[in-house]
Amino acid sequence: MIRIQGLGLSRGTTRLLDGADASISAGERVALIGLNGSGKSTLFAALTGDLAPEQGSLDQPYSRVTLLRQSAPSGSMPAWRYLLDGDTRLCTAERALEAAQVRMLDFERSAAQSVSGSPEEAGLALAQANAEWLDAGGADARPRAMALLAGLGFRAGQSEEPVDHLSGGWRMRLNLARALFDPGDLLLLDEPTNHLDLDAIVWLERWLQRLEGTLIVISHDRDFLDRVVHSSLHIDEGKLVRYAGGYSEFERLRAERQRQAAREQKAIAERSAHLQAFINRFRAQATKARQVQSRVKALERMSSVAAIGALRGVDVRLEDPGDSPDPLLIAEDLDVGYSETPILRRVNLQLRRGARIGILGRNGAGKSTLIRTLVGELAPVSGALLPSRTLRIGYFDQQAIERLESARSPLELFAREAPAEREQTLRDRLGRFGFRGEDAARPVSTMSGGEKARLSLALIAWHKPHLLVLDEPTNHLDAQTRDSLAEAIAGFEGAVLLVSHDRYLLRASVDELVWVDNGALSPYDGDLDDYAQWVLKRREDSLAQPDRAVRTGGVSAAGPPADRKAERRNAAQRRADLAAATRPLDREIATLETRLAQIQKRVADIELRLQDTALYDAPNSAELLARLARERGELGTEQGQLESRWFELQSQRETVLDAHRAQEGVE
Numbered sequence: 001m002i003r004i005q006g007l008g009l010s011r012g013t014t015r016l017l018d019g020a021d022a023s024i025s026a027g028e029r030v031a032l033i034g035l036n037g038s039g040k041s042t043l044f045a046a047l048t049g050d051l052a053p054e055q056g057s058l059d060q061p062y063s064r065v066t067l068l069r070q071s072a073p074s075g076s077m078p079a080w081r082y083l084l085d086g087d088t089r090l091c092t093a094e095r096a097l098e099a100a101q102v103r104m105l106d107f108e109r110s111a112a113q114s115v116s117g118s119p120e121e122a123g124l125a126l127a128q129a130n131a132e133w134l135d136a137g138g139a140d141a142r143p144r145a146m147a148l149l150a151g152l153g154f155r156a157g158q159s160e161e162p163v164d165h166l167s168g169g170w171r172m173r174l175n176l177a178r179a180l181f182d183p184g185d186l187l188l189l190d191e192p193t194n195h196l197d198l199d200a201i202v203w204l205e206r207w208l209q210r211l212e213g214t215l216i217v218i219s220h221d222r223d224f225l226d227r228v229v230h231s232s233l234h235i236d237e238g239k240l241v242r243y244a245g246g247y248s249e250f251e252r253l254r255a256e257r258q259r260q261a262a263r264e265q266k267a268i269a270e271r272s273a274h275l276q277a278f279i280n281r282f283r284a285q286a287t288k289a290r291q292v293q294s295r296v297k298a299l300e301r302m303s304s305v306a307a308i309g310a311l312r313g314v315d316v317r318l319e320d321p322g323d324s325p326d327p328l329l330i331a332e333d334l335d336v337g338y339s340e341t342p343i344l345r346r347v348n349l350q351l352r353r354g355a356r357i358g359i360l361g362r363n364g365a366g367k368s369t370l371i372r373t374l375v376g377e378l379a380p381v382s383g384a385l386l387p388s389r390t391l392r393i394g395y396f397d398q399q400a401i402e403r404l405e406s407a408r409s410p411l412e413l414f415a416r417e418a419p420a421e422r423e424q425t426l427r428d429r430l431g432r433f434g435f436r437g438e439d440a441a442r443p444v445s446t447m448s449g450g451e452k453a454r455l456s457l458a459l460i461a462w463h464k465p466h467l468l469v470l471d472e473p474t475n476h477l478d479a480q481t482r483d484s485l486a487e488a489i490a491g492f493e494g495a496v497l498l499v500s501h502d503r504y505l506l507r508a509s510v511d512e513l514v515w516v517d518n519g520a521l522s523p524y525d526g527d528l529d530d531y532a533q534w535v536l537k538r539r540e541d542s543l544a545q546p547d548r549a550v551r552t553g554g555v556s557a558a559g560p561p562a563d564r565k566a567e568r569r570n571a572a573q574r575r576a577d578l579a580a581a582t583r584p585l586d587r588e589i590a591t592l593e594t595r596l597a598q599i600q601k602r603v604a605d606i607e608l609r610l611q612d613t614a615l616y617d618a619p620n621s622a623e624l625l626a627r628l629a630r631e632r633g634e635l636g637t638e639q640g641q642l643e644s645r646w647f648e649l650q651s652q653r654e655t656v657l658d659a660h661r662a663q664e665g666v667e
Helices: 040-048 079-084 088-106 119-135 143-150 156-160 170-183 196-210 221-230 247-282 287-303 367-374 410-417 423-432 437-441 449-462 479-490 505-507 530-545 546-551 565-610 613-617 623-665
Strands: 002-011 015-025 029-034 054-057 066-069 188-189 215-216 229-235 239-244 329-338 340-352 356-360 380-389 392-396 467-470 495-499 510-518 521-525
Touching: 002 040, 002 196, 015 040, 015 054, 015 229, 015 239, 029 040, 029 247, 040 066, 040 188, 040 287, 054 143, 054 449, 079 143, 079 170, 088 119, 143 170, 143 196, 143 392, 143 565, 170 188, 170 196, 196 221, 196 530, 215 221, 215 510, 221 505, 229 247, 239 521, 247 449, 287 505, 329 367, 340 367, 340 521, 367 467, 367 495, 392 510, 410 423, 410 437, 410 449, 410 565, 423 437, 423 449, 467 565, 479 505, 495 505, 565 623
Parallel strands: 029 215, 029 229, 066 188, 188 215, 356 495, 356 510, 392 467, 467 495
Antiparallel strands: 002 015, 002 054, 229 239, 329 340, 329 380, 510 521
């Protein structure tokens, strides 16, 4: 068990953890949650022994600790061999086996005079070294490495490539594969999903669910955490607070704790006000000195109660784009790719006003290439691309943060986009994306990846695009900003085209899914859970049939399951029919409820006024009382009529719902 008692940790002059306590049981899977800069990676450094506690103690009993490194690896060895080199026990056994084999070979070459010992001793040493190599997993090490790489999306040819030949994103995947190959007794994963597509994330979830050791993971992907961890440790104002369950449960429980704390704070404030009134009233009276002093001390104790620390999220907002062309964009028999080589062929797509489309597919299938072509950054290989003449596109891609001018501040970048706007208007807009006060004037070069991503999104939102095209917008964002972005996109009045491995963002933002695979773009009628099941089956089939996996690059040629498509279409039609039947009733019910609320408020105001004794002393009190009584009676009559109608409508609505439930039961 890991025991943390009174732990204090700092980075530079900043105190991150102060008197933190926690315990993590063997075999537990824990999410480490906190704002950027709260100390998550610092705690990882302490767990690996790279950073010594400044106060308190950290009892970490595990000798084999594996940390996912954030630096890209390099070297000329094949990718699969890089995994094996991370297993210390296996490498030691390999070296011992090679030495024993060389020694035995010397005896076999009749060079015994130059070799110490006897052939029998050399044979025994070779047998022992071979047994240790087998115990270390040497016999199946390469197949295990290849299987891990395939699970994370590596094609067969990529697994054989030298590390230096891989792109930065694939090298980071290679780091993750190395950590998983020998996870040790304690596995520490810092943002493992950042460079993965949805296919690889689904596979990783399944792998981690089967992990036997202890896991602590830092991630801003709520769906990933919900599926992988048992509990959460939240770094809150230098303390470690434990919550049961994944990220969604952490949010729910923390909100409840905050509500409880708010109620306690209110009670404390009321009690404090009462005590302060007593102090002010009797402070000068000698006979009350003892009572006053006791209340002063009580008030001081109350003042020492810490206020609730709110999460410093941002309030991302996307403005209504106003009048929008329709259709926004049409692609007809479009081939997309580089030079004369298409990656996707015969793409037919029509983006209408208000469309909300998510694009699924593994990395390398052509999602980003398609998007770059649709926004005009990449010329089509062939076919027709017909955007509306007045179309405004807001495009965020994975290189957006690199295009920001590092010497300029957010305020300067906004001022260049809108030179006629008042500075306060620009500051207000930047404030919605978390750049307030001095942060708005800070150079981009001093910002984190998450801050740069927020700034890029703010610049895009300024132009009120008709079509928002987002290619992995959450890679650098913390959980709170992701939530705010999801809410903003969900409420956006324009069209959305989204590529993301964040399932929460996809569920909250899109109404329709399309799928990129085997050089084609096609509609996907399932949901994200169907897609996840298919991804797992595809990977299992590929590993079970290695020859086929090599021919198809590790990808099954079959498409996602379609056996539930007709059922889902029928269910969607039934939901649409139900909505059409209940919509007029719901509208009238809502109107009635609004008017009833107004009546109840006015009645309460009248009754409050009738309780005011000053009313009865007024010169025209009789006239006022008569008017108020008359209005009260009229409102009572209207309220009775509206309530009767409300009950009638609710009865009609329940009849419609009963009919719908009966139909669902039959089908």
